[in-house]
Amino acid sequence: MGVKIEVFRMMLYLSFPVTMFWISNQAEYFEEYIVKRKVRKSFKRKELEDFKERMRVRKEQRLLKSEN
Structure with missing residues (x-):
């Protein structure tokens, strides 16, 4: 069970910045x-x-x- 939780946490840690980068680089947002x-x-x-x-x-x- 410990490995599955670690894999989930790693995916969460990696997906959040990648998702935020993708959203912020959308032309409509810009x-x-x-x-x-x-x-x-x-x-x-x-x-x-x-x-x-x-x-x-x-x-x-x-x-x-x-002055005057």
């Missing part, structure tokens, strides 16, 4: 999760850059008002 995530990330980066620019302009205006 497109749905990775590509869409990058698009959202670039959109957030654009929003952050716009915010920084608005804050920079606001600070410059405040400094110009305080």
Whole structure:
């Protein structure tokens, strides 16, 4: 009985990483999760850059008002 359990455990240990590798390399998974995530990330980066620019302009205006 001990050999059968060891064979089962070894198959389980080997099948899990192989299955996860196979699932993660599916084209649908890659497109749905990775590509869409990058698009959202670039959109957030654009929003952050716009915010920084608005804050920079606001600070410059405040400094110009305080000098006058």
